Amino acid sequence: MGIGVEFVQHLINGFSLGAIYALIALGYTMVFGILQLINFAHGEVFMLGAFAGMYFSRFFNLGAHPSFWALIATLFFSMATCGVVGFIIEKFAYRPLRKSPRINVLITAVGVSLFLQFSGQLLFGSDPKFFPQIIEAGHGFSFGEIRVNTMQVVVMVISLVLMAILQTIIFKTRLGRAMRAVSFNHDNASLMGIPTDKVISYTFMLGSSLAGAAGVLFGLIYPKIEPLMGSLPGLKAFVAAVLGGVGNVAGAVVGAITLGLAEEFLVGYVTPTFKDALAFAILILILLFKPTGLFGIRRTEKV
């Protein structure tokens, strides 16, 4: 087996991992764009998405009849659930603090994150659960010796479709225009008659439902799910968002794919020991040398 084949295989693995990071990173970046808040509870929304998907597909016994539609239904349910969760989190945890210093909101975000992690342990139990196979694993595609399994293709395609939908919402709809306006200047947008609270709610719901979708897709390719599973992918997606320039939607996707590939190649060619450290090494480097990220725009901050 050639070295080239191995390289391409790593490339495919890295892309499918990056696609999942991207879905999570989008939620981070959207919320940051609009509120300048790092929503640390976002990784937990991702975890809830995976559990919602698992309970849904178990309830309808979709594991026994794997099909494309089973996956779509599960995705839809999970996204809806997470959308509601995002709405609730924003309404009860962040909205009351809209006028308080940013650090208060940040600490609240950490609190919400821990609250969800440990409620998850109480509710679901702390032992790992296994995500049912709701689409046929199949043999996937082979190009010579390179194998792309069906799951990886499905994950990448669905991620792309969701990102395209998001892009359309942001740039082609009234809601998107309102979101961009609020992110540009919250007070001015409010003066122009934009219902800012409503727009912020929608942004949270949108970001959270993407995290829900990421949860289901993650469950498909890495079937072990547990209440603490959200913290590490959450932090990594946050790094991806910073890498791409926090607040920049396209940047988040590029950052996430870069991170997925970097992890894959590090493990495949160098050493798996530093896999989880890599993301944070990148974070430190970015903050030192290009704090605005790859595509970020420097905002002048008025003091």
Place this chain on the structure above:
Amino acid sequence: MQLVFTNSLRRHLIKLSIAATLVVALTSCKKPVAIDSEIVIGEVGSMTGSEATFGTSTHNGIELAVKQINAVGGVKGKKLRIVSLDDQGKPEEAATAVTKLITQDKVTAILGEVASSRSLAMAPIAQQYKIPMITPSSTNPKVTEQGDHIFRVCFIDPFQGTVMAKFALETLKLKKVAILRDVKNDYSVGLADYFTETFKKGGGEIVVDQSYSAGESDFKSQLTAIRGKAPEAIFVPGYYTEVGLIARQAKELQINAPLLGGDGWDSPKLKEIGQDAINGSYFSNHYSEEDKSPNVQDFISKYKEAFGVVPDGLAAMGYDAAKVLADAMTRAPSLASKDIRDAIAATKDYSGVTGKITIDAMRNAVKSAVVLKVDGGVFKYQTTINP
């Protein structure tokens, strides 16, 4: 900032101090301490977490043993009582649990843990308080080296690693094997090292040595690197959750080489997680449920009656550990720690479910191992390898 004692702040402080007093008062309530008519034995296990079946199986085994011992009058006319604590599969929790058992519950002896990493966290504490500790199934040699109060009733990794290396060389006739070890796990690292040593000595070649950390769920990059070297088998001495996932991802990458492993695979969950992908793989274990000897079959039927499932190897080890402890306490002149310790050390040819147990000078059990094959949802007996 200047702290100004406004009225409301003062009121808050008063409330806070009342609350704090209450908390202290509640937590310092005395737990029932051992009464004279019973012997309290502490157990630490992973009842939840990634290795939950290790803890629950072992606990069931211990419970069955204690029930049988108490049914015939207990030890020295006293009933045994087990206090078991969950460590959630975390070494730091295991250390806390063993401290609590010794200082608060005043246990006479300790049973546990299954995983070597956690036994290694517990052993220095038990040794410090001079409380005898028997680990049912921690196979890393370092565990009993922690002190003269630490024992085990299972074989150790140098032997277990040798068993699989011999099996790969002699029975499967393999020459090229890849290794995928869990670097966070003392047990896994030990097994991988001993396997490598024996396999190379026997003329085999380790084509690639990859690693992962317990708790991860993506092993595709390691497996891709392994696939590039086309090994005839992959030695994965990890625990069942990761092994199941590894088996699945290996199949997805169309790696058809069988996986080899150790007793960390022994869980009904292995088949649930690995599904079809784990079929055709081999691992070394302490006992086989297909063993026809009467005491094994008797244990299996009693266990099934009590818990409704066939016992796995860890249940059998838990059962043996508790029985060996009770046997030693019966032989000991008194229930002082030192006497129990000496009696455990003197255990010779105790006939347990997992074979004849003799404690050697290093406080390890000298026993044979069996190799099992995962085949359509059951673990099929392959061969027995003697020390």
